[in-house]
Amino acid sequence: MRAWQLYGFGDMRLEELEDPRPGPGEALVRTRVVQPSVTEAMLAFGTETFGYETVRSALADGPARLFGHEYCAEIVALGEGVEGLAAGDRVADVAALPCMECALCLEGRSEDCRRGPHVGFEMPGCLSDVAVVPALGLVPVPDGVSDAQAACLQPACDCVAGVDAARLEGGETVAVIGQGPMGGYTLQLARAAGAGRVIAIDVRAESLATARELGADDCVDASDGDPVAAVLELTGGRGVDVAFESAGGAPSSGLGGHTTLDQAREMTRDTGRVVVLALLPGTPPFDMLAWRGRSIELLFPPLGSRSHLARAAALAADGALALDRYTSHSVDGLERVAEAFEITANKGRYGALGPCQVVVAGD
Ligand SMILES: [Zn+2]
Incomplete structure (x- = not known):
């Protein structure tokens, strides 16, 4: 597969890597549409915003597969023990995963956990042809919601x-x-x-x-x-x-x-x-x-959980939430991810209303 790696601030490279395989509780997904979050786009160029220390320390260990948590992907295969999802499902992901170990998680309140990893930071997101992601962050996308709209569900679920x-x-x-x-x-x-x-x-x-x-x-x-x-x-x-x-x-x-x-x-x-x-x-x-x-x-609201994301998806399917009204810029092909980061980090200069989307694969 092809995957983007960050070598340093302002230095992203597309490389050929071995295809990953899903372990227990994981899903192998094929990226359909992905967009840099505004925060990711700023971090990629070294702006000291939320997550800066995580990125800086990841880069200290060499090139890192970072970013790409706002996406729509299709499930290719599932690891052991994953229920409620199937190969072929289109899915979106929450950004903040529960840790499943803390007192809140053990009480059954994992949606309130703030100790788990963040997709795209402590683990790779979808700036690649395929990716392995934890299944516990995935939510199926309803039929009435397009790939481009579904890639906006993560920021929308924080608003829910x-x-x-x-x-x-x-x-x-x-x-x-x-x-x-x-x-x-x-x-x-x-x-x-x-x-x-x-x-x-x-x-x-x-x-x-x-x-x-x-x-x-x-x-x-x-x-x-x-x-x-x-x-x-x-x-x-x-x-x-x-x-x-x-x-x-x-x-x-x-x-x-x-x-x-x-x-x-x-x-x-x-x-x-x-x-x-x-x-x-x-x-x-x-x-x-x-x-x-x-x-x-x-x-200070919690970050969006799976139930928030599912509600955002349902509202979008009902026509009560216009998700892609801010998608003014879009590019075709995984090889154009760096361009999308440049546009998203400098929205004013490019006249972009929101993140620039990358269409990686369609039907
Ligand atoms: Zn927890």
């Missing part, structure tokens, strides 16, 4: 977990800060979970136009003035019940730093909820009294 964490009650008003793919999925999932008015916020006109197509009631262009003032005006001074933060991140990557976390609090009503979806780097300045004084809940 985020919307669950918000405990939305019918008709509540929601703001979503950041209208990249995560923000766009969250906006649709909040609507499906019973949100009333949904306010989308971004600094990019094209992202806000997409948000409006996906059902946002109001769009606030934060490049055009204070988004907090705009949201307070839209809500008659009350503020939203729930704000989702999906814009923050390293300013060196063109993201919003920590400012959007404070904005989320300021636009939320007293005793409302703020759900953090972004990976905020470093140590943000934290004004404890500003949160405590207004009894605002600051929530």
Whole structure:
């Protein structure tokens, strides 16, 4: 098989390796569509974001097969002891696997475990013709969901977990800060979970136009003035019940730093909820009294589990979740993976709304 290996930051190479065989509890899958996550694309070029130390230490031992957890693949063969899956099934994968050893896993709460390995980091993902992956992260893809859509299920399942964490009650008003793919999925999932008015916020006109197509009631262009003032005006001074933060991140990557976390609090009503979806780097300045004084809940949802992913897939099959609205760029052939990383790491320069997909194999 052909597989991509990372030799150093900014140095990926496609090589011929021996075909892997699935061991107990594993599946051999053939990659159909794979996309770099934005985090993976930044890491491949050495940006110090979430997972940087894992990648740096993997590279210290020589070339490493990293990344590729956002994919749609077809099961070729199963190792011993795998149930509920069959050869020929199309599948998607969760990013964070349970460890199956900790107290939570042993209590039967493996979906809450945060100690297991991450596909694409502690084990290879699908930047190869075929790959062996643990079966316990795999979820069958329904017929109505295309390969390209299914490759977006992993980031969408994190948003399902985020919307669950918000405990939305019918008709509540929601703001979503950041209208990249995560923000766009969250906006649709909040609507499906019973949100009333949904306010989308971004600094990019094209992202806000997409948000409006996906059902946002109001769009606030934060490049055009204070988004907090705009949201307070839209809500008659009350503020939203729930704000989702999906814009923050390293300013060196063109993201919003920590400012959007404070904005989320300021636009939320007293005793409302703020759900953090972004990976905020470093140590943000934290004004404890500003949160405590207004009894605002600051929530960090779990990562998406298999049940979250299955729900995202079902919503997509029902037409309630447009998964591929952010797939503006796509390339054909495994040999073009490095190009997809370049585009995904520099979305602004290429005019990409989300990750660049790689179509590896079709029917
Ligand atoms: Zn565990």
